[in-house]
Amino acid sequence: MSKSDEGRLYMDLAARVDEAITFMEACGVGSESSVMSTTDFYVSHEALLLEYESALTREDSTTGLWYDCSAHLVWVGERTRQLDHAHMEFLRGVGNPLGIKISQKADPAELIEL
Incomplete structure (x- = not known):
């Protein structure tokens, strides 16, 4: 060989x-x-479908905080990060780590408000 x-x-x-x-x-x-022999595995996605996110949101019985159990980290992007839209309002109420996807289209003033 x-x-x-x-x-x-x-x-x-x-x-x-x-x-x-x-x-x-x-x-x-x-x-x-x-x-x-062990691996930590984390899941993330854009919080795009509010019906899906809401259906998987649960209250932590020990802290009273609400968590979106569809992912460890949820994020908003070009389609979902408008300050006056329902996606941002929903994410204000969950204790998950949050991400914000930005591109060259992002307005710096909007980012400061986020």
Whole structure:
């Protein structure tokens, strides 16, 4: 196998993987480390469909805060970030982290108000 082009590529790749694993173990991140078997996974989307967002909004019974359970982080963009529209009013009432998508179309004065 090591005499073919594919075999040499495989052996080179295997050596590089071995180097990476050795480096990770030297840093304390071996195969027994919990970081190798668990992953934090977060979800985000534009809060575009208010009926959907509202249906998945729940009150935290311990704090009384409301959370949009459709995502960890919800954001507004060109279509949904108008200050006098329902999307912004809805997001004022939830405790989720919020994002704002802006482009060259954004008015600096509007961004300050946001």
